[in-house]
Amino acid sequence: MRKLLVPALAIVMVIAACKSKKNAAQLSADEQARIADSIAVAESWMMYDTTALDTTAYDDTYYDDYNWEPEVKSLPVYQAAKTRNIDIIHTKLEVRFDYEKQHMPGKAYITLKPYFYTTDVIELDAKGFEIFGVFMVDKKNNTTPLTYEYENLEKLKIKLGKPYKANEEITLFINYTAKPNELPSEGADISIGAAITEDKGLYFINPTGEDGDKPRQVWTQGETESSSCWFPTFDSPNERFTQEIIMTVDTQDVTLSNGKLISSKVNRDGTRTDHWKQNLPHAPYLAMMAVGEFAVIKDKWRNMEVNYYVEKEYAKYARMIFGNTPEMIEFYSKKLGVDYPWEKYSQIVVRDFVAGAMENTGAVIYFDRLQHDDRQHIDEPLEEIIAHELFHHWFGDLVTTESWANLPLNESFATYGEYLWNEHAYGREEADYKLNEDLEQYMNEARDKKVDLVRFDYEKQDDMFDAHSYQKGGRVLHMLRKHVGDDAFFKALNIYLTQNKYKAVEMHQLRLAFEEVTGEDLNWFFNQWFYSSGHPELEINHEYNEEAGMYTIKVNQTQYGEGTVPPVYRLPVKIDIYEATGKRTEEIIIDESSETFEFFVTAKPRWVNFDADKMLLCTKNEYKDADQWMAQLQDGPLFMDRLEAVKKANELGDEMMTNAMYRTAIGDKFWPIRLEALQGLKDNGLGTEQSFIGKVAMLAEKDKKSSVRAKALDILAGTEDKAYAPIFKKLLNDSSYVVAGEALVGYARIDSADAVNFAEKAYTTEKSTDMKSLYLYVLGKYGAKDYMNLFENAGKEKQGQYAYLYASGLGAHMMNGDEDRVLKGLELLENVDKSGDWVMVFVIYGVQNDISEKYNPIFEALSQKKNLGTLTPEESARFEKVHAIIDRTGGFGEEEGDDHHGHQH
Numbered sequence: 001m002r003k004l005l006v007p008a009l010a011i012v013m014v015i016a017a018c019k020s021k022k023n024a025a026q027l028s029a030d031e032q033a034r035i036a037d038s039i040a041v042a043e044s045w046m047m048y049d050t051t052a053l054d055t056t057a058y059d060d061t062y063y064d065d066y067n068w069e070p071e072v073k074s075l076p077v078y079q080a081a082k083t084r085n086i087d088i089i090h091t092k093l094e095v096r097f098d099y100e101k102q103h104m105p106g107k108a109y110i111t112l113k114p115y116f117y118t119t120d121v122i123e124l125d126a127k128g129f130e131i132f133g134v135f136m137v138d139k140k141n142n143t144t145p146l147t148y149e150y151e152n153l154e155k156l157k158i159k160l161g162k163p164y165k166a167n168e169e170i171t172l173f174i175n176y177t178a179k180p181n182e183l184p185s186e187g188a189d190i191s192i193g194a195a196i197t198e199d200k201g202l203y204f205i206n207p208t209g210e211d212g213d214k215p216r217q218v219w220t221q222g223e224t225e226s227s228s229c230w231f232p233t234f235d236s237p238n239e240r241f242t243q244e245i246i247m248t249v250d251t252q253d254v255t256l257s258n259g260k261l262i263s264s265k266v267n268r269d270g271t272r273t274d275h276w277k278q279n280l281p282h283a284p285y286l287a288m289m290a291v292g293e294f295a296v297i298k299d300k301w302r303n304m305e306v307n308y309y310v311e312k313e314y315a316k317y318a319r320m321i322f323g324n325t326p327e328m329i330e331f332y333s334k335k336l337g338v339d340y341p342w343e344k345y346s347q348i349v350v351r352d353f354v355a356g357a358m359e360n361t362g363a364v365i366y367f368d369r370l371q372h373d374d375r376q377h378i379d380e381p382l383e384e385i386i387a388h389e390l391f392h393h394w395f396g397d398l399v400t401t402e403s404w405a406n407l408p409l410n411e412s413f414a415t416y417g418e419y420l421w422n423e424h425a426y427g428r429e430e431a432d433y434k435l436n437e438d439l440e441q442y443m444n445e446a447r448d449k450k451v452d453l454v455r456f457d458y459e460k461q462d463d464m465f466d467a468h469s470y471q472k473g474g475r476v477l478h479m480l481r482k483h484v485g486d487d488a489f490f491k492a493l494n495i496y497l498t499q500n501k502y503k504a505v506e507m508h509q510l511r512l513a514f515e516e517v518t519g520e521d522l523n524w525f526f527n528q529w530f531y532s533s534g535h536p537e538l539e540i541n542h543e544y545n546e547e548a549g550m551y552t553i554k555v556n557q558t559q560y561g562e563g564t565v566p567p568v569y570r571l572p573v574k575i576d577i578y579e580a581t582g583k584r585t586e587e588i589i590i591d592e593s594s595e596t597f598e599f600f601v602t603a604k605p606r607w608v609n610f611d612a613d614k615m616l617l618c619t620k621n622e623y624k625d626a627d628q629w630m631a632q633l634q635d636g637p638l639f640m641d642r643l644e645a646v647k648k649a650n651e652l653g654d655e656m657m658t659n660a661m662y663r664t665a666i667g668d669k670f671w672p673i674r675l676e677a678l679q680g681l682k683d684n685g686l687g688t689e690q691s692f693i694g695k696v697a698m699l700a701e702k703d704k705k706s707s708v709r710a711k712a713l714d715i716l717a718g719t720e721d722k723a724y725a726p727i728f729k730k731l732l733n734d735s736s737y738v739v740a741g742e743a744l745v746g747y748a749r750i751d752s753a754d755a756v757n758f759a760e761k762a763y764t765t766e767k768s769t770d771m772k773s774l775y776l777y778v779l780g781k782y783g784a785k786d787y788m789n790l791f792e793n794a795g796k797e798k799q800g801q802y803a804y805l806y807a808s809g810l811g812a813h814m815m816n817g818d819e820d821r822v823l824k825g826l827e828l829l830e831n832v833d834k835s836g837d838w839v840m841v842f843v844i845y846g847v848q849n850d851i852s853e854k855y856n857p858i859f860e861a862l863s864q865k866k867n868l869g870t871l872t873p874e875e876s877a878r879f880e881k882v883h884a885i886i887d888r889t890g891g892f893g894e895e896e897g898d899d900h901h902g903h904q905h
Contacts (some may be wrong), residue, residue: 070569203352222285236283278362387421540553
């Protein structure tokens with residue numbers, strides 16, 4: 001029988017294998033026992049099929065007709081931490097910069113030892129270098145050449161000449177040149193919202209000075225594994241070393257690196273050599289350099305240097321931007337019970353940075369939006385980025401993820417560091433507002449992406465830098481804090497930091513720290529939130545039974561179990577019941593897909609607050625009567641209480657209650673509630689109604705928050721009523737760029753001629769690229785003159801974050817002009833930088849589509865006349881221009897000599 005054949009043959013093979021190894025006398029007792037067991041099993045099978053071991057009963061034709069190819073299977077992707085074969089102790093670099101070639105000649109002295117096992121070969125990451133020599137350096141600084149292999153311009157394999165044990169230190173000298181623009185880069189993730197957009201490691205900005213509006217700079221970006229693009233190392237987050245970086249630069253340049261500047265020497269050739277040294281170990285991706293003409297504004301925390309590096313024209317704004325840093329350092333040091341652990345803290349703003357910011361140890365780099373004036377600061381101070389990078393100096397720099405799979409140990413904490421600072425400096429409402437923004441960002445991503453927080457199956461390391469590792473992770477830490485309580489939360493963080501300082505860790509070490517403090521097995525929490533994907537989706541129904549004196553809440557978990565998603569979550573939740581006698585709190589645990597919770601009450605509660613701490617990471621569909629939602633809006637102690645309520649205003653099916661809720665919300669003490677109410681009024685066409693318009697106008701003029709004033713102006717503009725022109729005109733010079741911009745756009749709808757006149761005059765003196773884009777938008781859309789020279793000149797400058805307004809205004813201006821203007825405009829659009837800006841891409845697509853729709857009929861008419869041979873010379877000249885327009889916009893095209901039209905794209 002076939003089904004017994006394979007097991008029986010397997011047993012024969014086991015016996016044969018044992019016998020071929022030794023004769024019977026040589027077999028061990030264990031091996032003899034295995035053989036006896038195998039024979040016994042075979043004999044028991046043969047009782048049922050005595051042909052099982054009878055080779056004469058074997059039918060070869062059976063196998064000839066059957067495809068016996070085994071199914072090929074493989075293990076799932078597992079991105080493990082890199083195996084450490086070496087331990088780098090110290091790295092010393094001596095570098096210069098060749099701006100013409102964009103090369104960095106370097107000398108690297110690397111002190112290391114075998115990690116555990118004896119070895120005679122050292123392998124280093126070294127990407128895109130030209131290697132001139134590798135040498136062993138002895139204690140007397142004598143050098144001995146070593147043989148090496150340089151594989152694929154990525155791996156430098158050095159033969160040591162003899163074996164070295166784990167306790168034997170080696171110093172290598174590598175003479176090389178880094179060529180970042182020539183290395184075969186795969187490129188980082190350049191998708192919208194990507195954390196890091198390039199991976200060259202070393203960047204030369206305006207190296208030859210061709211761009212007169214941009215300073216010459218050099219800076220580095222090591223995360224994830226790009227430090228090996230500018231120095232040889234073991235490029236992995238689980239490596240650590242101390243370092244020295246010695247830079248020779250032009251005398252007008254300022255340098256910055258990790259650690260302290262221990263010497264600065266002017267050389268005979270007119271250059272200067274700066275020597276930076278860091279005595280505390282950190283991971284390779286945290287090493288940094290920056291060179292350029294910067295103003296250095298000195299500050300301090302306790303007795304430690306805290307310095308701010310900005311371009312000279314922004315020196316007067318540096319303390320406004322970064323001035324809260326010393327207080328942040330003090331706050332985090334006390335909150336964590338671990339003083340800031342590094343030798344100094346510097347922050348530098350550079351041009352064209354490939355990320356928002358980078359937490360290089362003691363020397364943070366920021367993108368140039370951190371460099372702004374006092375008007376921009378009103379609308380976008382970006383202080384949360386400063387807090388984020390500083391908090392990394394405990395979570396990421398002091399204690400580092402051992403692998404990118406465990407990135408939430410860095411980024412989730414840094415994101416939650418923003419919450420802690422906002423809570424301390426500005427109160428819980430502001431902190432909760434940002435926390436809710438984090439939730440929204442995660443939920444937006446989770447529509448198309450559900451992955452574990454700690455995940456070992458990523459395709460590229462950059463994939464880990466997403467709204468899961470950042471925003472979801474921060475929210476998960478907030479839930480953990482609310483579950484264990486503040487005292488336990490910060491005590492556990494203290495233990496985690498002190499036990500693991502200057503080490504690489506994984507998520508389990510965080511769990512163990514919390515378990516040590518709380519005494520609770522927290523595997524359920526970490527498995528559910530860190531090692532699983534998705535989130536709970538809750539349906540919550542409230543019901544009051546007057547006769548039974550019972551208030552009932554029914555909770556259904558409606559999410560589906562996909563992949564590693566728990567089909568049911570365990571959710572500890574607090575419920576506040578507001579009765580006539582006051583508030584009482586009930587604590588429940590939801591751990592079934594459908595559960596009902598009953599509470600005795602003496603009368604109908606004024607309102608009942610599910611998830612009273614507003615800490616759950618979930619979606620909620622909650623159903624209770626309109627009176628409860630109004631009470632929650634009026635009395636909710638937390639921002640999220642009132643936000644939930646105002647978002648329900650349109651769902652109540654009661655126009656009077658909806659209007660009453662909006663009237664309550666636009667008078668709320670906290671600006672995001674007022675902003676949410678204004679947005680609701682606009683979306684539902686209520687803002688311009690008589691019952692609301694007076695309040696909207698008052699908010700436009702007098703609200704303290706610029707975003708509220710701007711939204712109120714947006715609603716007023718919809719009236720196109722000249723009665724509000726004085727408000728718009730007054731706010732054209734508002735202290736906030738956002739308000740002034742909204743006022744100008746709204747004013748153009750009411751009095752376009754005066755708005756154009758204002759924009760024309762303001763454009764000539766404006767320095768903000770964002771406002772210049774806005775002025776061009778108004779001139780292009782509403783102006784009667786030809787402003788193509790302004791658009792052309794502006795197109796040569798770096799566009800701000802509102803560059804899409806430039807493109808939109810140019811598009812409108814093209815639509816109002818002749819073919820020559822359109823062709824020139826299309827040429828300008830082709831040169832606009834569209835990288836990473838989906839708004840710009842869609843605006844330009846819209847402009848091209850509008851142009852195409854306008855000129856397609858003209859082209860068809862002229863084409864017909866051309867085919868008939870009736871084109872006048874003037875029409876013939878126009879035909880060529882229109883043909884060129886259609887070609888550039890993807891409309892109809894015509895091949896030479898063809899009478900038919902191509903397809904519209």
